[in-house]
Amino acid sequence: MSSGGVSPSATMMEKGPPNSSEGQQGWFSARNGSGSSLDLESVAQPLALNPWDVVLCISGTIISCENAIVVVVIFYTPAFRAPTFLLIGSLATADLLAGLGLILHFAFVYFIPSEAVSLLTVGLLVTSFTASVGSLLTITIDRYLSLCNALTYYSERTVTRTYIMLILAWGASVCYGLLPVMGWNCLGEPSACSVVKPLTKNHLILLSASFLAVFAAMLQLYVQICRIVCRHAQQIAVQRHFLASSHCVSTRKGIATLAVVLGTLGCCWLPFAVYGLLGDCRSPALYTYATLLPAAYNSGLNPVIYAFRNREVRKVLWAVCCACLSSPLPFRSRSPSDV
Numbered sequence: 001m002s003s004g005g006v007s008p009s010a011t012m013m014e015k016g017p018p019n020s021s022e023g024q025q026g027w028f029s030a031r032n033g034s035g036s037s038l039d040l041e042s043v044a045q046p047l048a049l050n051p052w053d054v055v056l057c058i059s060g061t062i063i064s065c066e067n068a069i070v071v072v073v074i075f076y077t078p079a080f081r082a083p084t085f086l087l088i089g090s091l092a093t094a095d096l097l098a099g100l101g102l103i104l105h106f107a108f109v110y111f112i113p114s115e116a117v118s119l120l121t122v123g124l125l126v127t128s129f130t131a132s133v134g135s136l137l138t139i140t141i142d143r144y145l146s147l148c149n150a151l152t153y154y155s156e157r158t159v160t161r162t163y164i165m166l167i168l169a170w171g172a173s174v175c176y177g178l179l180p181v182m183g184w185n186c187l188g189e190p191s192a193c194s195v196v197k198p199l200t201k202n203h204l205i206l207l208s209a210s211f212l213a214v215f216a217a218m219l220q221l222y223v224q225i226c227r228i229v230c231r232h233a234q235q236i237a238v239q240r241h242f243l244a245s246s247h248c249v250s251t252r253k254g255i256a257t258l259a260v261v262l263g264t265l266g267c268c269w270l271p272f273a274v275y276g277l278l279g280d281c282r283s284p285a286l287y288t289y290a291t292l293l294p295a296a297y298n299s300g301l302n303p304v305i306y307a308f309r310n311r312e313v314r315k316v317l318w319a320v321c322c323a324c325l326s327s328p329l330p331f332r333s334r335s336p337s338d339v
Contacts, residue, residue: 052289053106056296060102063300067096070307073316080312083162084146087139088306090166094131094173095299101125102296119181122198127177130207132299133214134169136265139306140218140225141165147228176210179203186281193281195288201280208276211269218265222258264305268298 070092074080080089105121108114142162146153186193186200194204272291279287307313 049110052293053110056102056289056293057106059293059296059300060099060106063099063296064096064103065099066300066303067092067099069317070303070313071096073307073313073320077316083158084139084142086162086166087135087142088310090169091132091135091139091302091306094128094135095302097128098125098132098296098299101128115187119185119187119198122185123177123179123181125177126180126199126207127173129295129299130176130210131170131173132302133211133265133269134173135166136302137214137218138162138165138169140221144221144225147225176207190281195276195279195281195283196292197281204276208273211273215262215265215270215273219262222262226255226258260305264301265298268294268301271295 071089074085074089074092101121101124105118105125108117108121142165145158145161152158180199180203184200184203185198187198192200192202194201196204199207272295275283275287275291308317
């Protein structure tokens with residue numbers, strides 16, 4: 001689950017026209033000083049740049065560049081056709097769209113203000129962030145099944161299952177993203193707005209609850225993964241007469257991996273998900289920006305955690321970096337298990 005999108009103005013004006021220079025403007029501007037209305041119509045005077053919006057736009061640029069590298073590497077490397085790499089490619093594609101969505105929304109709001117275009121970019125952000133979290137869940141499921149069904153993992157059944165998971169994840173994400181465009185927004189009823197305008201309070205509650213459910217499922221799966229890995233390490237240590245310390249090392253590695261994966265996701269998305277459940281249109285815009293920015297950063301950390309840590313991906317990147325100096329050696333992937 002995720003909720004991407006836009007934020008209200010950081011400082012609401014008490015008097016004056018919607019876009020007067022008095023007060024700091026955000027992606028949406030308040031009308032009549034209530035702080036709960038939206039005014040997306042074109043105006044004569046341009047919006048004053050909000051530093052938070054600039055940071056989000058710059059973050060979107062970095063996110064797009066990172067994930068574009070991952071998408072290109074996976075797409076142009078024939079060896080990366082295993083189910084695991086397809087899931088990583090799905091994650092990188094979703095995060096790439098999220099970064100582009102942040103850039104496009106900034107450009108449209110400040111340079112081409114339009115209600116219709118704004119709804120489209122909000123829909124893109126909701127779709128991409130939701131697909132990103134959904135792809136993380138599919139990766140977790142794939143890791144769990146690869147351990148439980150190690151003997152049959154490399155089969156056509158696994159490929160079919162991977163495509164089914166991707167279709168379900170992206171299908172649900174597109175449905176979430178189409179809701180604001182199809183009319184489930186608060187443009188006609190400002191009092192129904194959430195902390196992320198123009199999403200309604202009920203829509204954001206649905207997105208936040210979906211994320212919490214996904215996070216709980218991932219937590220349970222990774223706990224099971226750690227148990228399986230630790231049990232296998234203990235069995236190997238007993239069979240090969242290793243010292244007990246080797247089992248402790250494997251246990252610590254499993255716990256460290258669990259902490260990195262879930263810790264990153266939780267630190268980035270939990271504050272925004274909880275704030276989405278508790279806040280409303282009267283909540284300070286500063287809190288929205290402060291929780292939305294870390295959520296966006298999760299899309300920048302995903303390539304580091306799921307792609308750049310992989311040995312085979314690093315080999316391809318290193319070969320590309322060295323291509324100008326010498327001819328790259330033929331590359332052949334051994335296994336996606338190091339993801």
